[in-house]
Amino acid sequence: MIKAVFFDVDDTLFSFQKAHRAAMVPLCQYVWEQLQIPPEEFVLAYDTQYRRMEEEIGPQAAIHNRMIRFLRILEEREKPLSFAPLLNDLYWNAVLDAGEPEPGATECIRSLRQKGYFLGIASNMTLDWQMKKLDKIGLLPCFHRIVSSEEAGIEKPHRGFFDLCLRYAGCSPQECLMVGDSLELDILGAENAGMRALWYAGPEKLSAHPGFSHYSQLEDRIALLD
Numbered sequence: 118m119i120k121a122v123f124f125d126v127d128d129t130l131f132s133f134q135k136a137h138r139a140a141m142v143p144l145c146q147y148v149w150e151q152l153q154i155p156p157e158e159f160v161l162a163y164d165t166q167y168r169r170m171e172e173e174i175g176p177q178a179a180i181h182n183r184m185i186r187f188l189r190i191l192e193e194r195e196k197p198l199s200f201a202p203l204l205n206d207l208y209w210n211a212v213l214d215a216g217e218p219e220p221g222a223t224e225c226i227r228s229l230r231q232k233g234y235f236l237g238i239a240s241n242m243t244l245d246w247q248m249k250k251l252d253k254i255g256l257l258p259c260f261h262r263i264v265s266s267e268e269a270g271i272e273k274p275h276r277g278f279f280d281l282c283l284r285y286a287g288c289s290p291q292e293c294l295m296v297g298d299s300l301e302l303d304i305l306g307a308e309n310a311g312m313r314a315l316w317y318a319g320p321e322k323l324s325a326h327p328g329f330s331h332y333s334q335l336e337d338r339i340a341l342l343d
């Protein structure tokens with residue numbers, strides 16, 4: 118019987134890709150007007166720095182830290198480093214403004230909470246912005262524990278991340294379910310730790326892996342696992 122359910126955040130509960138695309142518009146405009154970095158160059162540098170940090174630092178939450186990413190972009194171009202916190206605030210505030218809950222997620226999470234499940238967050242990211250995203254979509258009070266890779270010291274799909282989730286949930290792996298949009302990070306990672314997993318495919322994706330495409334289906338899927 119499932120007793121605990123952990124959720125990924127980005128593109129599982131919070132529409133991150135949509136919010137990111139929206140946030141890059143004012144950010145690129147600001148960078149062009151204030152620093153004369155062309156938008157195409159800035160977008161490319163933003164992606165390149167993420168890949169470089171991933172290679173250099175490894176699977177830790179710091180690779181998602183936008184302040185570090187902006188600092189490195191400015192340093193490489195000999196621009197004033199004082200712009201890094203401005204870019205960081207501009208980006209994240211725009212992401213929070215544009216972000217929405219995935220369709221049906223709010224009702225589903227509240228219902229699961231009412232039914233007595235232990236609810237957790239399991240996210241590869243620094244903690245502060247994940248808390249703000251959950252607060253923005255009104256779901257923060259629903260969760261018993263927020264596990265970030267910043268706290269775990271390692272990212273999904275590493276076993277150590279899921280072991281921390283299990284310790285917090287206080288139940289056996291078979292009683293613990295992971296819900297997420299990434300087959301590699303969320304689904305295979307949780308299954309390798311002995312947990313159950315359901316893939317949130319979203320309305321536009323199809324897969325042979327057991328999952329669901331709308332949150333109205335999740336409670337039925339959980340019942341089938343019991």
Ligand SMILES: [Mg+2]
Nearest residue numbers: 125127128298
């Ligand atoms: Mg995700």
